[in-house]
Amino acid sequence: xxxxxxxxxxxxxxFANTNYTLFPQLLGFIPETNRVAxxxxxxxxxxxPATATFATNWLxxxxxxxxxxxxxxxxxxxxxxxxxxxLSGTMGxxxxxxxxxxxxxxxxxxxxxxxxxxTNSVAVRALVEVDFDHGNPQPGPGPVSFHFSAVxxxxxxxQLTWAAxxxxxxxxxxxxxxxxxWNTIVxxxxxxxxxIATFIDNGSQSAPLGxxxxxxxxxxx
Numbered sequence: 001x002x003x004x005x006x007x008x009x010x011x012x013x014x015f016a017n018t019n020y021t022l023f024p025q026l027l028g029f030i031p032e033t034n035r036v037a038x039x040x041x042x043x044x045x046x047x048x049p050a051t052a053t054f055a056t057n058w059l060x061x062x063x064x065x066x067x068x069x070x071x072x073x074x075x076x077x078x079x080x081x082x083x084x085x086x087l088s089g090t091m092g093x094x095x096x097x098x099x100x101x102x103x104x105x106x107x108x109x110x111x112x113x114x115x116x117x118x119t120n121s122v123a124v125r126a127l128v129e130v131d132f133d134h135g136n137p138q139p140g141p142g143p144v145s146f147h148f149s150a151v152x153x154x155x156x157x158x159q160l161t162w163a164a165x166x167x168x169x170x171x172x173x174x175x176x177x178x179x180x181x182w183n184t185i186v187x188x189x190x191x192x193x194x195x196i197a198t199f200i201d202n203g204s205q206s207a208p209l210g211x212x213x214x215x216x217x218x219x220x221x
Contacts, residue, residue: 026114028136031060031129036118041069043076043115044128049135050109054099056131056218057114061092064124068096069115070104076113086114092127093184095173108135131218148217149196157202157209162217164190164197171218172199176210183207184218 023045026032036042048055059068067089072082084104086096098106106112116126150161160172170190173182185206188199203209 023113026128026130028130028132031058031127033125033127034116035123035125036066036116037123038118038121041076041115041117042126043071043113046112046114046130048106048108048110048112049132051135052106052108052132054097054102054133055106056095056097057086058095058129058131059087059090059092059116060127060129062090062116062124062126064118064120064122065089065091066124066126067115067117067119068128069117070096070098071113071115072104072107072110074111074113076115087181093186094181095184096181148215151215157200158213158215159198159200160215160217161196161198163195164192169219170197172201173216173218174201174206175214176207176212178214182216 023043024032024034026044026046028049032044034042046055057068057070059066067085068087069076069078070084070086071077071080073080077083082104086098087094098104100106100108104112114128114130116128118124118126148160148162150159152159162170164170169187172185172188174185175182183206185201188205190197190199192198201209201213201215
C-alpha cells in the first residue's frame with residue numbers, strides 16, 4: 001500500500017550435524033548395566049516425563065568405586081553450566097534425588113544425561129537406574145501399598161511396617177536430615193505376617209540412631 005519495492009534478498013543454509021553420538025537410554029524403573037573402560041565415562045540419556053516432579057538417580061552397584069555425573073548439555077560436559085557431581089567414589093546402593101526445585105534442577109519434559117565415570121586403572125561394571133514419581137509407571141504388577149503403614153519407636157529401635165506383596169523386594173532408605181543423599185538398606189531384614197512386613201532399625205544395618213531420622217520405602221521391581 002506504500003509502493004514498497006524489494007531492494008535485495010539473501011538466502012542462508014544452516015546444516016544440521018548428523019554426526020552425533022547416540023547414548024543408551026534409561027527408562028524409568030528399568031536398570032541398565034554396562035562395562036565402563038578405565039579412565040572413561042559411560043553416558044546415558046534420560047527423557048524426563050512431562051508430569052514428573054522428581055527423579056531418583058540410582059547407582060545400584062559397581063565392581064569398583066565410580067562417580068555418577070549429571071549434565072544437561074549435548075554432548076554431555078564436565079564442569080560446565082548444568083553439570084553436577086551426584087555421587088562420588090561409590091560402589092553402589094546409593095541414590096541422588098533431584099526435583100523441580102533442587103540444584104541440579106529437574107525440568108519436566110526435558111532431557112538430561114547421567115554419566116558413570118571410571119577413574120580406576122581397570123574396567124568396571126556398573127548398574128544404574130532412574131525412577132520417576134509420575135509419568136513412567138513401574139512395570140509389571142505393583143505392590144499392594146507403596147508406603148509405610150505405621151512407624152513406632154521402642155527400646156529395640158524404630159519399627160517400620162508396610163503392606164508387602166508376595167516375592168516382592170524392598171529397599172528402606174534413611175538419612176538424618178532433610179538435606180543430603182539417601183542411604184539405602186537393600187533387602188532389609190524383615191518379618192512378614194498376614195501380608196504385613198516389619199523392619200526394625202536398631203542401627204546395625206544403617207548407622208547408630210540419633211535424635212532424628214527420615215525414612216522412605218523403595219520397591220525394587
